[in-house]
Amino acid sequence: MLLRIVFIVICLTAAVQCITPRDLRRVDKAIKSLARKKSATLLRLAFHDCIGGCDGCLNFNNKDNAGLQEAVNSLETIYIKNSFNTLLSRADFWAYAGQAGLRQAISRTDGVEQADLKISFQTGRVDCPTAPYTDVDVKLPAVHLNYEDLVGFFADRFGMNEEQAVALMGAHTLGGAKKKNSGFRGSWTSGEGKLFNNNYYKLMLSQSWRQRNVGSQTDPRWQWNADQKKTGMMLNADICMLKYVEIDDDGKSYCTFDECGPSDGANLIHKFANSQSSWLDTFSEAFTIMQATGNFTLTNIP
Numbered sequence: 001m002l003l004r005i006v007f008i009v010i011c012l013t014a015a016v017q018c019i020t021p022r023d024l025r026r027v028d029k030a031i032k033s034l035a036r037k038k039s040a041t042l043l044r045l046a047f048h049d050c051i052g053g054c055d056g057c058l059n060f061n062n063k064d065n066a067g068l069q070e071a072v073n074s075l076e077t078i079y080i081k082n083s084f085n086t087l088l089s090r091a092d093f094w095a096y097a098g099q100a101g102l103r104q105a106i107s108r109t110d111g112v113e114q115a116d117l118k119i120s121f122q123t124g125r126v127d128c129p130t131a132p133y134t135d136v137d138v139k140l141p142a143v144h145l146n147y148e149d150l151v152g153f154f155a156d157r158f159g160m161n162e163e164q165a166v167a168l169m170g171a172h173t174l175g176g177a178k179k180k181n182s183g184f185r186g187s188w189t190s191g192e193g194k195l196f197n198n199n200y201y202k203l204m205l206s207q208s209w210r211q212r213n214v215g216s217q218t219d220p221r222w223q224w225n226a227d228q229k230k231t232g233m234m235l236n237a238d239i240c241m242l243k244y245v246e247i248d249d250d251g252k253s254y255c256t257f258d259e260c261g262p263s264d265g266a267n268l269i270h271k272f273a274n275s276q277s278s279w280l281d282t283f284s285e286a287f288t289i290m291q292a293t294g295n296f297t298l299t300n301i302p
């Protein structure tokens, strides 16, 4: 109670944005319908925004952001219409949207409780001066990666360890890829792409995967499709955690799934496939680190 009074006094006297639990409920209500319909896209947006520091800004000249424009537009409409700029930055709002997307997906998923996601919302992120757009190139990760590059990316950009990096990639259990966006096609967990559980890891282990070019000869998109039809797909950035794939410049692997040796991340794929709770714990840790990346100080909501 005392903490709350101190908080309110600071908010009234200082030139800082303060958001109360009541304000947050208002934000939650305004965003709920979008979070239900676009949970995966909001999660992807939350990730892309935090590469280079969470700052409520995206560069749409970068084709790797394709597919996020509509979500940014919808968020912008909600943000302006409700004057949320008096409460929180866009970066905070997008961070909250990512969390709301996750919570909506969890509410649809049997065997996962909201309490399993151990993340809390904090505010204090600062927008870039041209929010919500920018022309700064924050260097998004390539799709055609090997394991070393993948964990190197998460260590370098977020200070994550290997386990946290592999856990965060489990976000791909949700949503999918579209030809009109990235050129890749399908969901990682076909038929279950609206759920948030450890199926991504289970599926990676239970299937035999075959590489297929879903693009064209001149503009190839090599992805891994499950042998069992309509079961799922994986990108090189996913499969490299299980198999040691060596790829050419187009992303085509020199070895078949059976021929490729195990990757250094394989034991973590087994760990997360075997224990949903250990995955959710490490995912929560990694997601919290991701959303705290940038030049700002976060504070709790009392």
Ligand code: HEM
Binding pocket: 040, 041, 043, 044, 047, 066, 067, 141, 142, 143, 144, 145, 150, 153, 168, 169, 171, 172, 174, 175, 176, 177, 178, 179, 181, 182, 183, 184, 235, 237
């Ligand atoms: C090296 C790392 C990663 C690469 C190369 C990568 C690449 C991609 C690609 C190519 C797509 C398909 C986009 C489309 O066609 O619409 C995608 C979708 C997605 N990504 Fe990632 N991703 C990475 C890491 C992550 C992380 C860390 C998260 C979240 C924390 C994430 C969340 C998502 C989600 C939820 C989707 C589905 C979006 C939708 O259905 O609208 N990704 N990613």
